[in-house]
Amino acid sequence: MEIRPVEILLVEDNPGDVRLTQLALKENKIANNLHVAPDGVEALRFLLHEDEHADTPTPDVILLDLNMPRKDGREVLAEIKANNMLKRIPVVILTTSSAEEDILKSYDLHANCYITKPADFDQFIEVVQTIEGFWFSIVKLPSK
Numbered sequence: 001m002e003i004r005p006v007e008i009l010l011v012e013d014n015p016g017d018v019r020l021t022q023l024a025l026k027e028n029k030i031a032n033n034l035h036v037a038p039d040g041v042e043a044l045r046f047l048l049h050e051d052e053h054a055d056t057p058t059p060d061v062i063l064l065d066l067n068m069p070r071k072d073g074r075e076v077l078a079e080i081k082a083n084n085m086l087k088r089i090p091v092v093i094l095t096t097s098s099a100e101e102d103i104l105k106s107y108d109l110h111a112n113c114y115i116t117k118p119a120d121f122d123q124f125i126e127v128v129q130t131i132e133g134f135w136f137s138i139v140k141l142p143s144k
Contacts, residue, residue: 005032006031006032006060006061006136007057007059007060008025009036009037009062010034010035010036010062010063011036011037011040011063011064011068011073012038013038013039013065013069017117017124020121020125020128021063021128023125024128025129027125028132028133030132030133030137035056038068039069039070040075040076041070044071044079047089058089060141061089061090061135061136062080062089062090064092065093065095066093066097066106067095067097074102077093077106077109077111078109088142090112090135090139090141091112092113092115092135093106093114094115094127095114096117102114115127115131
């Protein structure tokens with residue numbers, strides 16, 4: 001039986017964090033396809049299969065930054081969780097904000113977990129690998 005790669009949507013406007021996430025996922029043992037949306041508008045277009053995203057796969061998990069241009073992560077999270085076709089996709093908030101109001105708001109909007117990005121390179125890699133290991137080795141996700 002062939003194991004299909006895990007589909008991950010990273011919604012992140014910082015190219016450095018995108019590269020670190022790519023590196024961390026590449027070093028891990030779990031086969032994955034990482035898709036990147038640089039802002040919330042593009043993320044929703046991806047998720048709703050609009051325009052050039054018509055044939056993109058639905059992600060198994062979304063890694064979502066909060067502070068982005070055009071449409072921030074809070075708005076994106078609210079739209080995902082209000083959409084019957086998207087609401088079961090786990091959303092991991094991965095952001096620099098450690099503000100209590102952001103944490104509370106994210107959980108109020110039904111985020112599946114909230115992680116503050118570490119500033120240290122090695123810790124960032126470890127956090128991304130821990131996310132991957134937890135969501136794809138331990139958690140049972142709904143089939144599509």
